[in-house]
Amino acid sequence: MMFNPVDIILSFVLLSVLFSFGADRVLTLIKLVGFQGVVVSIIPFFIGDHMSTGGTVFTLATLVIRGVIIPLSIFVAIRKGAIRRVVEPIVGYHASILCGLAVIIGTTYLSGRLDIGSVSGFKLLEPTAIALLATGMFLLMARRNAIAMVIGYIMMENGIYLVGSGLSVSTRHIVEFGILLDVLAGVMIMMIMAVILRNIKQTFDDVDTALLRTLKD
Amino acid sequence: MVEIIILTPFIAGLIVFFVFSAFSLPKSIGRFLLVLTGAVHLTLSFMLWRNHPQAIFDQYFAVTPEGMLSLLVISLLFFLISVYTVGFLKESQIPSESLFTGSMLVFLSTMTMVTLSNHIMVMWIAIEATTLASAPLIYTHRSAASLEATWKYVLICSVGIAMALLGSVLVVFSMGQANAGTPISFSALTGVAKTLDPLWLKAGFVFILVGYGTKMGLAPMHTWLPDAHSEAPSPASALLSGVLLNCAYLGIFKTNKIMVAAGLQDFSGGILMVFGLLSILAAATFILKQNEYKRMLAYSSIENMGIIAFGTGVGGLGVYGAVICMIHHSLIKSSLFLSSGNILLGYGDRLIKNTGNLVKGMPRTFVAFFAGFAGIAGFPPFGLFIGELCIILAAFRAGFHVAVTVFILSLCVIFAGFGNQVMKICFEDCNTAIKIKEKACMVWPQYLLLLTSLILCFYIPDSLNQTISDAVTAIGGGLR
Amino acid sequence: MCQLFSSTCIILLGGFLSLFFARQKKFSKGIAVLFLSGGCLLGLIDAAGKLLDPAGAGASASFRYLDLFSLSFHVDGLAAFFLTAIFAVSLMAAIYSFHYMGNEENGIKTGVNYFFFSVLIAAMALVVTAANILTFMISWEIMSLSSFFLVIYSHESAENRKAGYLYFVFSHVGAMFILAAFGLIYGHTGNFDFASLADVPETVKILIFVFSFIGFGSKAGVFPFHVWLPHAHPAAPSHISAVMSGVMIKTGIYGILRIYAILDFHTPVFGYITLIAGVISGILGVVYALGQHDIKRLLAYHSVENIGIILIGLGVGMIGAATGNPLVAVLGFAGGILHVLNHSVFKSLLFMGAGMVLHQTGTRSIDALGGLLKGMKITGTTFIMGSLAICGLPPFNGFVSEFFIYMGSFKTIALGSSISFSMSVFAIISLAVIGGLALACFTKVVGVVFQGEPRTLAAENVKEKGWAMMVPMGLLAAACVIIGVFPKMFIHMALKAVQALGLDYGRVPVEPFGQISCNITFAALLFLVMALIIMGIRSTCYKNKTDKNTTSGTWGCGFSQPTVKMQYTGSSYAGSILAFFSAAAPLSEDHPPIKGRFPLKTHYHSHVNDIAELYMKNVVVRPVFYLFDKLRWMQHGDIHLYIGYILLAIVLLLFFI
C-alpha cells in the first residue's frame, strides 16, 4: 500500500520533531508536543485488524490526555508564574537542527537494521518512535528552561507510547492498559512539576535550571 | 484478599491528608493514626506471610517469596520509623505535617504494591507511584535546596522509569507471536522464558536495568540519591534508603529471574556486576572525603546497592548473600538515618566538622549510631557481615578474581573514609550545646532495628529461612 | 570441649554482669574480675590438661548455623597451646585490672571496658579453636571490634583516637586479606571447612599463603604492617595492652601456622618469606624501640621485635620441613611456638610493670622518671627480671626459645644448599644483633626509669600499692624463671603443638629435645650456683666490716654538686646506636641552637621516624586520595549531564546485546 495514511501522518510527526529541535519558544514546543500527542494516540486505530471496545476507550482517553490536558496544563503553568518564554538552549539552534537531522538519519538506519517494520507493517512507525525518544532526551539535556525539559519528558513518553502501540499487536490491550496508567502517571508528574515550577519561580524568580546546581560534592 | 494491605495505608493516607487539611484536627491524632496504620500493616503482612491468600486480581498481584521478604522488611521498618516519627515531629517544625504524614502513608501503600505486584506493567506503575508519593516527602522543608533535590529526584527518576517502561514493552514484545495470550506476569514469563526472543529480551533487560537501576541508585544513574536523602527529613530518608531502594531492586530481581530462566544469566549477571562495581567505586569516591554525614550515609546506601547487585550478578551463593545484604542493609541503614536525625536535631548542623563528641553529648544515640556503623561496615554480630562474606566467597568460587579484587579494595577505601568521619562525629572535641534531649521513642526504634539485625545474624526462623531460600533458588542461587 | 565453652560463657557472663551493674562501681568491678579470672582459670586448666596428657586427642564440636552453614570448633595441640597462653595471660590481666582500673571515673566506662575485655578473651579463644572459614572470620572480626573499643577506652586525647582509627582500619584491611585467602581456598574446594587442599595448584597455594601472611601479619605486627601497633598499645589501659601485646597479636601467628598446616604444602618459599619478614621486623622493631621516649610505645615496638624472632623460628622450621629435615623443622617450629608462650609471659609482665609506673607517677615518658626502684621494690625487681627475659639471657625463659631457634638455624647451615645457608646466616646474625640491641634497649629502660635519681617531681618518692597489681607481676616473673630453668614440660607442650602441624613425620621424636632441655637446666643451675658462691664470698668479705662501709654522694669526677639534670637521659643513651641505624630510622630533631652572650632557655626534642609509617603515608594514602579527588567532579550538580549519564549507560549497554 503506497499511500499508507499512517506513514503520511508519521512523516508529519518526524517534521514536527525537526521543528521541536529548532524551536526557540516554549509555546511552540507546547503546540508541537500537543500535535504529536494527538497523532501518536490515533495511530492504534490504524494498526491491527480489529479494535476491542476497551482498547477504543483507552485510546480515546489517551488522545484526550495527550492532545489536550497535558499541553493545556503546561500552558496554564506558564501563565500562572509568568515564566520566560525562551527555551535557553545549551546547544545552539543551528547545531540543534543538525542534531535533529542526525537523529532522524540514525533512527532510520537503526530501524532498518533492526527490521522491525516487518512486525507492524508500517515503515515509518519505528523511526518516528525512536526519533521521538531521542528528541525528548535531547530536550532534556540541551535546554535549560525547566518547561522545555518537562516537554522533552512528555515527548519521550509519546515515543514510548508509539513503540508500545506499534510493537505489541498481540497483547495490545494489556499494554494499552499499562500505557494509559502511564499517561495518568504522566499527568500526576505534570501536576507535581507545576507545583515545583511555581515554587522554583517563587524561590529563584526564574526557572532557569542553571540555578539548581547548588547540591554537589 | 491481598489488596487490603495495599489499600489500608492508602485510605489512611488520604484521610490524614484531606480530612486534616480540611478542618484542622489536633496533630496528635494524625501521628497516632500513622503509628496505628504501621501496626495494622505489620500485622496484615504477617498474616499474609503465614497463610498465603489468593489475590482478587491474581493476574496483577501475587505473593512471591522475594516480594514477601521485602514486604516484611517494609512493614517492620515502617512501624518502627513511624514510632520514631512521632518523636521527630514533636522536636522539629514541619510546615504542613498532614501532607508529610499523608504522603508517608501513601508511600507505604505504593511500596507494598511494588512488593506484591506480579504483572510487569503493574510493577512499573507501582514504582512510578512510589516516586510520586515520595516527592512531597523530600520537599518537606520547603527550602531552596530541598526544592532542587525534589526537582532532580522527580525528573531523573521519571526519565529512568520511562526507560523501564520501554524495557517492559520490549520484554512483552519479546513474547512475539509465539505465545500470544499468556498474561504478562513475571511468573508466566518465567514459565515461558525459553521461548522468548533472546534479542528483545536482552534489550528489554538493559532498559529495565537502567530504568529501575536509576531508582535503585546504581552508578552512574545514582546522581539524584545523595541530594534527595540528605534533604529529606530523617524518617523519610530512612524510608527512602531502607525500603524504596529494595523495591527498585525487586523489579530488577524479578526481571533477572526471567533472564536466568531464559538461560541468559551470563549476560545479565555480567551487567549487574559491572553496575555493582561502578556503584561501589562511586560510593568510595565520595565517602572518602565527605563532609555531610547524611550524604555519607546516602553514598553508603549506593555502596550497598552495588554490593547487592554484584552479588546477584555473581549468582550461586552470591544471590543468597545479596538477599541477606538487602534485609540487613534495610535494617541497619534505616537505624543509621534515624540516628543521624537525632544528631541533626541535636547539633542543628549537617556538616561533620560542626558535630563531635557524640559519646558525651548524646550517649544513647551514640550507641545506636556506632553500632550501626559497625554493622554497615560489615562487622559481626550484624548480619551484613554474612552477606558480604557469602558474596566475596561466591565471587571467588565463580572465578571473577579481578572483579572481587576491585570489590575488596574499594570496600577497604570506603571503610577507611566512613570510619574517619564516624570517629570525628563520635569522639572529636566539640563544645556545641545539644539542643534536644534523647527521648525513648527516638532511640528505641534504632535499638530494635539493630537488635533484629543482630538476632537475624545468628538465628533465622525456619519459615523465614524457607522464604529466603525459595527466593534465592528461584534465580539459581544456593550454597553451591 | 564443653569445659572450654563453659569457661567462655563464664567469662562473657562476667562481662555482661559488670555492664549490668555498672552503676555500683566496686561491685561491678569485683564481679567482673571474679568471673573473668574464674573462667580463665577453668579454661587454662582444660587447655593445659589437653596439652600435657600424652594421648590427648583433639576435641571437636559443631553447630548448625542459618540452615546453610555450620559453626564448627576443633581443639588440637596447636589450639590448646595458644589457649593456654591466652587464658594464662588473661587471668593475670584480669586480676591486675582490679586495682589498676581506678574508681574515679564513672562506672559506665569501667563496665563497658570489662564487657569488651570479656568479649575479647572469648573471641580469642574462639579464633584459635575455629575449624571452618565462617567461624574463623566471625570470631576474628569480633576480636578486632572488641579490641578496638578497648583501644579507644580513653578517647579524650587525640592521639588515642588516632590510634583507634589506625587500628580499626588496619585490622579491617587485614581481615579483608584473610578473607581473600579464604576465598581462594573456598574457590577451589567449594566447602567452608579447613579441609586439606590436595587438588589446589601450587601457585594458588603460594598466593593463599602470601595473602594470609599479609592479613595475619597486619594483626601480628609484622614489619611494614605494624604501623598501628605502637599507636594502639600505649593507648589502651595497661592490662589491655598486656593482653593485646601478650596474646592478641599472637592470634596472627596462630593464623599463619594454621594456614601453613592446612595448605600442607612444604615449599622453602614459605620459609624464605617468613624468615626474611621475621628478620626485618626483628631488627627494625628493636631499633625503633630503642628510639622511643614513651615506655609503653617502647614495649609495643618490642612486640614487633619478638614477633620477628618468632617468625624467624617458624621460617627455619618451614625450610626444614621443605628440605625434609625433621630435626631442623621441629627445632624451628618448637622454638617459635615456645617463644610465643615466653613472649606472652614476659611482655605482659613488662606491660604490667609499666602500668604500675604509669598508675603511680602519671607519666609514660621515660626521661621524666628515674630512681623508681627504691620506692617500687616488687615492680622494679620483676620488671628487671622481665627485661632479662626479653633480652633472651639465661637463666630466663627468653633464652630457651632463642636457644632452640639458634640450634635450628645452625642445623640449617648443614642442609647444604647455598640459599638455605645464606638464610641461616641471615637468621643467626640478626638474632645476635637483635639480642644485643634488646640488651641496650632494656638497660636503657631499667637504668633510666628504675635507677639513678628521679628526674622530675612526678618520679619523686613514688610508692607502689595494690596487691592485685603486684601478685600477677610476681607470678609472671616466677614463670619467667621456672620456664628458663626447667623448660622440659613447656618444650613438650610446644612439641605437642608442632605435631598438630601435620609435618608428615608421624610422631615428633621427643628424646633429643629432652636432652636439650636437660642441658639448659643444668647450665642455668650451674650459673646460679656460681653466683651464689660468689655472693657467699662477697658476704664473707663484708662480714664485721659494717663500720668501714659508708655511704655518700656519687663521685662526680670533680663536680662537687652534681644535679639530677646531669644524668644520662634515655635519648642520649640510645643516640649513638640510632646514629648507626639512621638509614632505617631517620631521626628528626628539634633543637634551637644556643646563641648570644646570655643564651635563653632552650630545649631538645628528638623523634625516630618509622619508615613504614612514612611509606604508608606517601606511597599508599596520598595517591589514593589524589585518584579519588580527581573522580569527584562526577557529582557536579548539573541535571542535564545527569540525564546524559543515563543515556550513556543505555547506549553503551546496547552495544553488548
Next chain:
Amino acid sequence: MIQSILLWLAAILAAPFFSGLILKIKAFFGGKKGPPILINYYTLIKLFKKGSVYSNSTTIVFKLGPVISLAASITVLMFLPIAGFNPVFSFNGDVIFVLYVLGLGRFFTIAAAMDTASPFEGMGAAREAYFPIICEAAMFMILIFFYRITGELQLSAYFTGSNTLNMWSLAGAPLLFIVISFFIILLTENSRVPVDDPATHLELTMIHEVMVLDHSGPDFALIELGSFCKLMFYSTIISRMILPFESAIFGFPIVMYLAGLLAVYVAVGVTESVTARYRMDKVPQFVLTSFALAFFATIITLEFVK
C-alpha cells in the same frame, strides 16, 4: 674431670698475673720500670681488705653487678677447653649459652653503672651497650665458620685435642682471618686500646673503667677479677688457635698454651703501647672489620669445605 677443674682454678688464679704482664710491657715501651709483676694480686688483696663506700643513689643492683659479672666470666671458663684438655662441662650448643652468659654479665655491669646516676658512668654504659652488639655479630659469624668446618656447636669440639689442628688442615687460610678478627673482638670486649684506654685520666674517654668508678672495696675486687677472667677466656681461645700443636710429651700442651697466652698478652701490650685510642665514632668501623673478616672467612669456606 679433676684435671679440668684444676686447670679451671689455675686459669682463674693466673688471670691477674697475665694482666699484670701487660702493664709491665707498657712500662717497658714507656722506658719505665713499671709496677711489680704481681701488682694485680696486691691490689686485689688490698681491696678485699677494705670496706666500701656506696652512693646514696644506688640500689641492690649496684651490689649485684660485680657478683653477676664475675660469676658470668668464671662460668664461661668452665666450658672452655684449657690447653686442649676437656673442659669441666660441655654440651651441644654450649657456645650459645656461653655468649649469652657473657651478655648477662654485661647487662648487670651496665645496670650497676646506671645505678649511680653519674653522667660519666651513663656515658660509659651507653658505649658498653653499643660496641658489643657488633662484637656479638662477629662472634656468631665466627661460630658459623666453626660450625661449617666441624659441624659441632660446642667449644670442646673446636679446641680440645687435635680438633684445632684439623681445622687448620681443613681451612687454614680462612682461619688466619678468624684469628685476627678474634683478636679485634678481644680488644673490644675487654676494653683495651685502641677501643678504650683504661690508663687515661679523662673519664670522658673511658668505657669500662668509668663504669666502675663508684665501686670500691671487695666489690671492685670482684669486678677486677671478673675482667681478668674475661680477658683470660678470650686469650685462651686465641692461644689455642695459634699454637694448636699436640704431642705425647708430658706438659707439652701446657707449655704450648702458656706460650700462646704469653704471645697474646704481649701482643695486647704492644698494641696498647704503639697505638692510640680511636675516636669514639671510629670504633664501630674498627669492630666491623672483625665482622667483615669473619664473614669473608666463612664465605671462603664455602669453597674449602663442601
